[in-house]
Amino acid sequence: MLRYLPLIPYMATLGLIISLRGPSILLYLLFLPILVLLLSKKHSFRPLLFILFLPFLLFVCIGFYVKDDTSVFNGEEQELEGTIIQIPQIDGDRMAFRLRTLEGELVEVRLFFLTEEEKEYALTYGPGDICQISGALTTPNPPTNFAQFNYPRYLKEHNMYWVLQAVHLHCIQPSTYSISERLQRWRWHHMEKLEQNLSPEVASVVHALVFGDRTLMDESVLEAYQRLGVIHLLAVSGMHVGLVVAASFYLMIRFGITRERALECLIVFLPVYIVIAGAAPSVIRASFMTIVVLLCLRLKQKIPPLIGVTAIYLLYLFLSPYSLFQLGFQLSFLVSYGLLLSAKTIRSYTSYWSQLIAVTMISQLLSLPILLCHVYEIAWLSLPMNLFFIPLITFVFLPLSFIGFIISLFLPITFNAAFYVLEWMVPLSHHILTMLSNKTFATIVVGEPSEWMVVFMYVVIFFSLLCFERRSKHWWKWPSILLLVVLVIQIGKPYVDYRAHVTMIDVGQGDSFLIELPFRRGVYLIDTGGQLTFVNEQWRERRAPFDVGKDIVVPELKQRGIGRLDGLILTHGHADHIGGVEAVVNMIQIDKVLYSFGEVEGELEKKVLTTLAQHGTVIHFVKDGMSFEKDGVTFYILAPVGQEQELNDRSIVLYVELEGMTFLFTGDLEESGERMLLQRYPDLQVDVLKVGHHGSRTSTTAPFLEQLDPYAAFIPVGRSNRYDHPHEEVIERLANHGAFIWRSDQDGAVRLTIHNGKVSITRAMMQ
Numbered sequence: 233m234l235r236y237l238p239l240i241p242y243m244a245t246l247g248l249i250i251s252l253r254g255p256s257i258l259l260y261l262l263f264l265p266i267l268v269l270l271l272s273k274k275h276s277f278r279p280l281l282f283i284l285f286l287p288f289l290l291f292v293c294i295g296f297y298v299k300d301d302t303s304v305f306n307g308e309e310q311e312l313e314g315t316i317i318q319i320p321q322i323d324g325d326r327m328a329f330r331l332r333t334l335e336g337e338l339v340e341v342r343l344f345f346l347t348e349e350e351k352e353y354a355l356t357y358g359p360g361d362i363c364q365i366s367g368a369l370t371t372p373n374p375p376t377n378f379a380q381f382n383y384p385r386y387l388k389e390h391n392m393y394w395v396l397q398a399v400h401l402h403c404i405q406p407s408t409y410s411i412s413e414r415l416q417r418w419r420w421h422h423m424e425k426l427e428q429n430l431s432p433e434v435a436s437v438v439h440a441l442v443f444g445d446r447t448l449m450d451e452s453v454l455e456a457y458q459r460l461g462v463i464h465l466l467a468v469s470g471m472h473v474g475l476v477v478a479a480s481f482y483l484m485i486r487f488g489i490t491r492e493r494a495l496e497c498l499i500v501f502l503p504v505y506i507v508i509a510g511a512a513p514s515v516i517r518a519s520f521m522t523i524v525v526l527l528c529l530r531l532k533q534k535i536p537p538l539i540g541v542t543a544i545y546l547l548y549l550f551l552s553p554y555s556l557f558q559l560g561f562q563l564s565f566l567v568s569y570g571l572l573l574s575a576k577t578i579r580s581y582t583s584y585w586s587q588l589i590a591v592t593m594i595s596q597l598l599s600l601p602i603l604l605c606h607v608y609e610i611a612w613l614s615l616p617m618n619l620f621f622i623p624l625i626t627f628v629f630l631p632l633s634f635i636g637f638i639i640s641l642f643l644p645i646t647f648n649a650a651f652y653v654l655e656w657m658v659p660l661s662h663h664i665l666t667m668l669s670n671k672t673f674a675t676i677v678v679g680e681p682s683e684w685m686v687v688f689m690y691v692v693i694f695f696s697l698l699c700f701e702r703r704s705k706h707w708w709k710w711p712s713i714l715l716l717v718v719l720v721i722q723i724g725k726p727y728v729d730y731r732a733h734v735t736m737i738d739v740g741q742g743d744s745f746l747i748e749l750p751f752r753r754g755v756y757l758i759d760t761g762g763q764l765t766f767v768n769e770q771w772r773e774r775r776a777p778f779d780v781g782k783d784i785v786v787p788e789l790k791q792r793g794i795g796r797l798d799g800l801i802l803t804h805g806h807a808d809h810i811g812g813v814e815a816v817v818n819m820i821q822i823d824k825v826l827y828s829f830g831e832v833e834g835e836l837e838k839k840v841l842t843t844l845a846q847h848g849t850v851i852h853f854v855k856d857g858m859s860f861e862k863d864g865v866t867f868y869i870l871a872p873v874g875q876e877q878e879l880n881d882r883s884i885v886l887y888v889e890l891e892g893m894t895f896l897f898t899g900d901l902e903e904s905g906e907r908m909l910l911q912r913y914p915d916l917q918v919d920v921l922k923v924g925h926h927g928s929r930t931s932t933t934a935p936f937l938e939q940l941d942p943y944a945a946f947i948p949v950g951r952s953n954r955y956d957h958p959h960e961e962v963i964e965r966l967a968n969h970g971a972f973i974w975r976s977d978q979d980g981a982v983r984l985t986i987h988n989g990k991v992s993i994t995r996a997m998m999q
Contacts, residue, residue, distance in 0.1 A: 238542070241565075245556065246288060249295075252295045252556075287546065294549075295553055305393075310368065311364070313362070317338070320357055322351065324777075326343070327343045328342050331365070339396050341367075348769070348771045360406060360413030360414075362403065366398065369396055372384045377980060379787040430645065432448065433662060434654045434658050437629060441629060441630050444468040449466075451776040452666055453662050456669035458607065462618055467560070468512065469518050470522075473502075477526075480497075480501070498526055513548070514563075516544075516548065521544060541565070545565050570597075592618045596615065597693050597697075604678060605681065608677060609795070611675050629658070632650045636654065678793055692714045692718050695714065696715065726748070731987040732987070733746070733748040734748075735983040737784065737788050739812070742809060743758070743759040745759065746792070746794075750987075754799075756800075760812035760815075762811015762812045763780055780812040781816045782815035785812050789820055796821040797816075798862060801884060802827050802828070802840070803900070806880075813843065824851070825850070827853050830853075830872060855869065867886055870913060878904070880901065881908075885897065892986070893919045895918060895920045896942075901925065906933055922945075927958020927959055927962045928962070929959035929961050942969075946974050946976075946982070949977050974995075982996070
């Protein structure tokens, strides 16, 4: 009967999904395995019908209960009072933390510092402090791109409804702190101490392995861990908890404490460790599983691990239903179930390395479909990197981090030999990681799988694990073939798509357009967006500044399964058009770059072109009269002529016909450039116009519209931008002309899917 135990959390999960996200055809199909088992001849299963549907109905009710939960605020409140419940995150001139208000509701608080003194004073605020805050409650903005993080959903899943944009903040320390607050403040104090006394690289690793906090880690290093598939080693999980418990138990025994007292001490200590280690889902799962094991040892009872992890899973979801949709929760419990069900087969291998390979492959396989929904690429180097870094971090970095931390409680850092070793080893290992991750061959971009594909992947993976369990002769053949078929289908989907796609990516106050030819015969990106940053004071500099190329454009490309661009067209040298190039060229292979003909004057232009040249990218300077062809589709360059005085009028103007529709992309072309264009091409007409210069009043003139006669127009523009783009006169001209308008500030990203002159429109903000 124990083998049917995983079906209980399976049914509970289906119940929560139905109640929180709503029913679907795919969800109903997930009941088929249960139906097949019920109708089978295994009569021993039929009495389990009630047991299986009880958790289903229970969690359906729980889901509807929490779904109906609403905020106690109406959004008009301007002053709130409450308690800080986590260590505030301060990065440059920005501060963020969570506040539990007097009404008991959680609110995300954000504050921008006006002076360095404000920042220094805010550094003294910590968990448990009582704050009075003035500001405005706002609802978080929905995602405006197809691959963008859904922040409103994230807050909802953490029982939050509002973001408080604070303008004034005053906090005081209460007369006494709770036990949890004392532990958090102790954790905060020692994290700050390590940050001040260790190099940033070593401090970030110690923070991650001891305290479960990765905020200090350099963005490029963290990205390297993720791209190479070893990011899980920085999460406090069963491996970390097991080592801590084993070491603590050994030391207590050596100091003469009885076995029974040692077990009791560890049972009491582990809830404390959960708080110290950050209380992530993996920490909670591993710690409570260990508590169950310790209780069994103390009481001299034997409980199968599968029962323990199932009980913890159900209890966790009972207390926090929305945790089901958190990536850390999903990976932690899914991998745990997989390893427990395969434990007997894994133990049959006598070699440590054989067991390590088996554990790594099972973990990687079970994680793959979920990770593809978030990162859109496969780290094919993951297995060898895990074989190298698992022993390194488990048996070197982790023990040295704990030993160094314990020594630091009693001795100055200068006498800490463990940290000295880490100061030598960590930078070297991070150098290897970043060097490998920066290679375009390090990962295979496969795109975002559909829900159906995710289910199909898991069916193949479970079949593979069953074959692994039975281990008949040549058992690996069919799993290998099926896994390869799944990957070929996922990677090959765009190559059987007979439609063309044109996407206006929402990069704020900037331009970025993606053109995909039918059957993936060619992919072209027009501009990368970008933004001007004005950081003239060191204290305002952020550890991880926002980068349009890295944070918006690259995820959009990878979600579409694009790891290579046939061409990158940079219309001209302004930051809002080429500012994201560096991130794109670092992570996406680019065959050639088209740049506007003329003198290169700006520092940013020179830097971007130098970066492209260093990556070996071929750069073509193009002007009016030139063209290029890709599988029957011709791209015509209509401007510049190369003698324009203004950089905006030197923009590349690109004309292209796709599946019976004509497009004109105009960069930042202004009135004088439009006039010259009409003089050279008096018969020019288009179906879709990319409005020049974000809808500035000096562009998209009446004569230009009258000649082009577009029936639709793209306007890439930032929300509440300081230039008041698009100008009312431009909107009025387009409306009078009868052109349909897509604005990135109102529609977010917009994708046109075209075939034989027929078009379907998808807006990111209406999904």
